[in-house]
Amino acid sequence: MAHPYGVTVDLEGILQGVGFRPTIQRLAACAGLAGWVQNRSGTVRIVLGGEREALERFLAELPERLPPRARLERLRRGPLRAWDGEPLPFPFEIRESERDAVQKVSIPADLATCPRCREELFDPASRYHGYPFTTCTDCGPRYTVVDSMPYDRERTALASFVLCDACRAEYEDPASRRFHAESIACPDCGPQVALVEGGRTVATRAAAIRRARALLSRGAIVAVKGLGGFLLAVDARDRGAIARLRERKRRPHKPLAVMFRSRAVLERFCVVPEAACELLEGSIAPIVLLAPRSGVDDPLPVDLLAPDNGELGAMLPTTPLHLLLFAPVGDDPLPPFEALVMTSGNRRAEPIAIDESEAFERLDGIADAFLVHDRPIRLRCDDSLVALQAGRPQVWRRARGYAPEALRLARPLERCVLALGAEVKSAIAVGSGREVVLSPHVGDLETPEALDGLEIVVERLPRFLDRRPEVIAVDLHPDMHSTRLGRRLAAGRGLPVVPVQHHAAHAAAALAESGRERALALVFDGTGLGTDGAIWGAEAIEVARDGSWRRLATFAPVPLPGGDAAVREPVRQLVARWVDAGIAVDERHAARLGCSAEELRVWTLQVRRRIRCPMTHAAGRLFDAFAAALGVAPRPVTWEAQAPVRLEVLAGRARSGGPGPVPFELRERGGLLQVDWRPAFVRLFELAPRRPDPAGWARALHEGVAAACLAMARYAGEHGAPSQVLLTGGVFANRLLTAMTLERLGEAGFSVDLPREVPPNDGGIALGQVLIAGGAAACASPSP
Numbered sequence: 001m002a003h004p005y006g007v008t009v010d011l012e013g014i015l016q017g018v019g020f021r022p023t024i025q026r027l028a029a030c031a032g033l034a035g036w037v038q039n040r041s042g043t044v045r046i047v048l049g050g051e052r053e054a055l056e057r058f059l060a061e062l063p064e065r066l067p068p069r070a071r072l073e074r075l076r077r078g079p080l081r082a083w084d085g086e087p088l089p090f091p092f093e094i095r096e097s098e099r100d101a102v103q104k105v106s107i108p109a110d111l112a113t114c115p116r117c118r119e120e121l122f123d124p125a126s127r128y129h130g131y132p133f134t135t136c137t138d139c140g141p142r143y144t145v146v147d148s149m150p151y152d153r154e155r156t157a158l159a160s161f162v163l164c165d166a167c168r169a170e171y172e173d174p175a176s177r178r179f180h181a182e183s184i185a186c187p188d189c190g191p192q193v194a195l196v197e198g199g200r201t202v203a204t205r206a207a208a209i210r211r212a213r214a215l216l217s218r219g220a221i222v223a224v225k226g227l228g229g230f231l232l233a234v235d236a237r238d239r240g241a242i243a244r245l246r247e248r249k250r251r252p253h254k255p256l257a258v259m260f261r262s263r264a265v266l267e268r269f270c271v272v273p274e275a276a277c278e279l280l281e282g283s284i285a286p287i288v289l290l291a292p293r294s295g296v297d298d299p300l301p302v303d304l305l306a307p308d309n310g311e312l313g314a315m316l317p318t319t320p321l322h323l324l325l326f327a328p329v330g331d332d333p334l335p336p337f338e339a340l341v342m343t344s345g346n347r348r349a350e351p352i353a354i355d356e357s358e359a360f361e362r363l364d365g366i367a368d369a370f371l372v373h374d375r376p377i378r379l380r381c382d383d384s385l386v387a388l389q390a391g392r393p394q395v396w397r398r399a400r401g402y403a404p405e406a407l408r409l410a411r412p413l414e415r416c417v418l419a420l421g422a423e424v425k426s427a428i429a430v431g432s433g434r435e436v437v438l439s440p441h442v443g444d445l446e447t448p449e450a451l452d453g454l455e456i457v458v459e460r461l462p463r464f465l466d467r468r469p470e471v472i473a474v475d476l477h478p479d480m481h482s483t484r485l486g487r488r489l490a491a492g493r494g495l496p497v498v499p500v501q502h503h504a505a506h507a508a509a510a511l512a513e514s515g516r517e518r519a520l521a522l523v524f525d526g527t528g529l530g531t532d533g534a535i536w537g538a539e540a541i542e543v544a545r546d547g548s549w550r551r552l553a554t555f556a557p558v559p560l561p562g563g564d565a566a567v568r569e570p571v572r573q574l575v576a577r578w579v580d581a582g583i584a585v586d587e588r589h590a591a592r593l594g595c596s597a598e599e600l601r602v603w604t605l606q607v608r609r610r611i612r613c614p615m616t617h618a619a620g621r622l623f624d625a626f627a628a629a630l631g632v633a634p635r636p637v638t639w640e641a642q643a644p645v646r647l648e649v650l651a652g653r654a655r656s657g658g659p660g661p662v663p664f665e666l667r668e669r670g671g672l673l674q675v676d677w678r679p680a681f682v683r684l685f686e687l688a689p690r691r692p693d694p695a696g697w698a699r700a701l702h703e704g705v706a707a708a709c710l711a712m713a714r715y716a717g718e719h720g721a722p723s724q725v726l727l728t729g730g731v732f733a734n735r736l737l738t739a740m741t742l743e744r745l746g747e748a749g750f751s752v753d754l755p756r757e758v759p760p761n762d763g764g765i766a767l768g769q770v771l772i773a774g775g776a777a778a779c780a781s782p783s784p
Contacts, residue, residue: 006049006083013073014108015044016151019137021094022179023067028092031058035088039097039150049088069108069283073408097150109401110227112285112318114139121320130206130329132193132321133185140183143404144228144381153182157376164189191375209324210332212371217334221245223345223359223367228381228400229352230345230359242304248366250348254639255306257287257313259342261326269300270314280316284401286384287313309645349446351453354380381440395759403440414775418469420486421766429766432467436770445481473773476501477529498773502528503536505768507543510726512771514753518544519724520716522709524731526620537618540712542721547772553673553712557615561606570624570633570643571595572603577625579607581678583685619731623647626701629684630694648734651698658696662704673715675708706740713750725752730761
């Protein structure tokens, strides 16, 4: 076909694995254009031929006609000129993928089942009826099945599943939504499920799902292999099953995620804001924290599902297999489940299991049966967790649906950086050029299995992205497992190591997402080694795009008797606060504190003589001690932030007209403002015999910390810091505190940003490490 004009276009962004090439072919065909589209290692090239007017219109309209999950970050077009090259194919075609000399890899995260695949799943007339692995270009696995780029079926875990004639026809049909859907599969040629009990396979295909449903209805715990790993499932209405799951998993209090059959069922049990609905029903489909609805006739046992915070981590089915576990298909006689607990398939502090042998070994004694399948999981990926902060979503765990999509940088990094993150809520990052890719959530590095999981991600993610790190960034703390691993890797590869202070990394990560040139970050968390050897954690840090930073304000340091032991037992921290304030604490107070007289004597001695008693500035420890004073801190705590979470819930019950903000003092030492909380603890001690209102005083602490934030921001402003403020660190997951702080700062004329797509907790640390270690002028722009 004659084509008087032609143009070549190269595009970058999330364009592979989202149906981009089929969309381009359909659009070009409708426009009557010749040419071809081709995946490269991380870009897509389009060559078009036709009339000048048609070409200009096509290119102008292209950014508005992308598939739902595509994200166009850069479009480079050559000149539109009279075509003198070889004739272009007509009709427009999709060419085989090709590797670029320099890869710019960007692949989408796994996508939840789309509405049309859901309809086919329950349509008896569809060839996908009841098939647990139906997908199309709008949904299904991506990251968890890919082996290498470009993203084509032969480079995924589905390569061994040869397409049948029917699937091949759909794959090659431009009119089909499975046109070039690399994860396409059907009952005749795709993966299959099986149920394993007692070490042997007892059922396969539809019978396996029916058997799993029957076991769940009888109170069994079933390990279910999902997109990115195993989940442990029980009937969310069965109190006995939930109690057994907690006992076997050794998870007595930490909240359990609940998957609901549909939005309609979810809205019966929970209050679901529209912003949460959009997330839950979208392709990301994370876990979202929601308040239970009051007045429900037959409510779920929230006291067992979330005993500390009273909120449900709610989600909707994300795969066809999940959907089939809820609703009967064919001759299944059981009624649909309304809700199933779907918690991570692991023991405490371990990463989720991803293959059968791992699951059989590590979940032995927890699961009664295993619903497995033969589609391999290449890369581990947990469920994402989102909360609504100030009415908008904030990611608390970045995993399925978000990772590994890249953050785009306003300016390039000076070198390729591998950042190892932190010890808790571990995630790593790879930064190169104008992009930083955060890995999915790895977890807490407390066990050998967790460390193995970290090493796997550290080895695979740079290889997956075809990046060779030139520097390794680690936390300043030398004893973190991630720091040790980073130093070992650097020594083996002859690379430099850049230690990055923990809270500076938090500040840089928040600045990156905000897109600002410079800001004041209030970084509140539980721990982090400071440059002076103390434990920081309530920091006002001015941070700039070039990676420079300075500390301007903090909380006054207090003793932490026993170090980590005091974190596990907040009552130790309360005793330390009182002793540090000059209060005489003796055996008469032991019963009130829930400890022995001997323990009280030892802790007091530790504080007075500074024996195994590091000093801490951390805001998280302030909340711990206050929780102990008000009688809501367990001994020991069984999950991170348990005491502060209980304190936040208690504060939410306070009546109006309470005591007002707790008192504190401000002092300046060496150019650093310090907030001293001793007056608050003296006041609490004085009021103790009169049994002060716990809820009112819990709220008073929140009001006091918000007031301290304003004092810190004002002091920083007087010393040259900008009026743009960022709130980050795990303590600002406290939504009551965040709301109070936003209100105070806003009324005082400060402009305040919160992290949204990068976790404010340690899950976002690696991004900040990349930006500081990667050199000047790097700053991430907000995601669209």
